[in-house]
Amino acid sequence: MSVSQEQATWFAGAFDSLVTNVGGAILGKEGVIKLIIASLLSEGHVLLEDFPGTGKTVLAKALANTLEGTNSRIQFTPDLLPSDVTGVTIYNQSLNQFEFHKGPIFASVVLADEINRASPKTQSALLEVMEEGKVTVDGESYPVGRPFMVIATQNPVEQAGTYKLPEAQLDRFIIKTTLGYPDRSIAVDLLMDAGNRSRASKITPIIGPDALIAMAELATDVHVDRSVMEYITDIVGATRDHKDIALGVSMRGSLSLARMVKTWALSQGRTYATPDDVAELAVPVLAHRLIVDSESEFAGVKAEDIIAGIVVDLPAPAYRAA
Structure with a gap:
């Protein structure tokens, strides 16, 4: 089923409202907020580094508070166990049976704070739920429901006591992005409002789970010309043959970019995606999935620069709106 222009206009309006609401807590970062909300509507997960x-x-x-759903925060530490994330089965003597007690992963938006401080065993507890939306404990599967999103944060500076995220887990984040420092005028505004120590807590819900799911499902019907899909395939293929890359982008990465491109087009009120959408999203969706050759990395080559260079070098196709 194709998306009508009326539906696209409604989607874009709702998208802008979400961006504005979250922007009440994070000033001057509209671009990053748009990426994260597009990830949510693409039913993906976000890594903030x-x-x-x-x-x-x-x-x-702020994003969790914008949704009329549940949210939880997991502070990752070296002694955190997988069961502290997913939940645990406990024997109930009065009922003479085992009962599953859900962990904090059972929420609409899960903040995994400083995820790289947990052990690889605990990090791996997220692999199944991030990909399939369910948790398996003692042979039983428990769905986490929809919407579901993991927002993980990590600090690239403090490496003592941290564990590098495995490539398999990095591949499950639809984007990796950064906030960066605010510009001068925004920094002054924040200082003037320094007494407000809980900006996120003042964000109120403006959308319910059903509406969010409807938006996500509508995005899947956006028209994408075959030439645009070929463009995505060519970009991904170029990462696998690049001299500075030890491991290129997987098929999961291609699918993630295709999903994000559809959502991004709809957020701008269009019923179709363009090569410009692909070029704009290629770095945040693909760069964190690369493994840069060790010698190239030592020489200062960055995955983001490689993807940006590939996009510049590959000619964008002509495309049709429908």
Whole structure:
């Protein structure tokens, strides 16, 4: 079923309202907020990597508070166990049976704070639920429901006591992005409002789970010309043959980019995606999935620059709106 222009206009209006609401807690970061909300509507997960004190946790809380759903926060530490995330089965003596007690992963928006401080065993507890939306404990599967999103944060500066995220888990994040420091005028505005220590808590819900699911399902029907899909395939293929890359983008990465492109087009009120959408989203969707060759990495080559270079070098196709 194709998307009508009326539906696209409604979607874009709702999208802008979500951006504005979350932007009440994070000033001057509209571009990043748009990426994260597009990820939510693409039913993906987000990895925020940035310096301490840039507002990663505030942004995640603001998004959670925007939705009329449940939200939880997991502070990852080296002693955190997988059962502390997923839940545990406990024997109930009065009922003479085992009962499953859900962990904090059972929420609409889950903030996984400083995810790289947990052990690989605990990190791996997220693999199944991030991909399939369910948790398996003692042979029983428990769905987490929809909508469901994990927003993970990590600090790239403090490496003591941290564990690098495995490539299999990085591949399950639809985007990786950063907030960065605010510009001068925004920084002054924040200082003037320094007495407001809980900006995220003042964000109120403006959309319910059913409406959010409807938006996500509508995005899947956006028209994408075959030439645009070929463009995505060519970009991904170029990462696998690049001299500075030890491991290129997987098929999961291609599918993630295709999903994000549809949502991004609809957020701008269009019923069709363009090559420009692909070029704009290629770096945040694909860069974190690459493994840069060790010698190239030592020489200062960055995955983001590689993807950006591939997009520049590959000619964008002509496309049709319908």
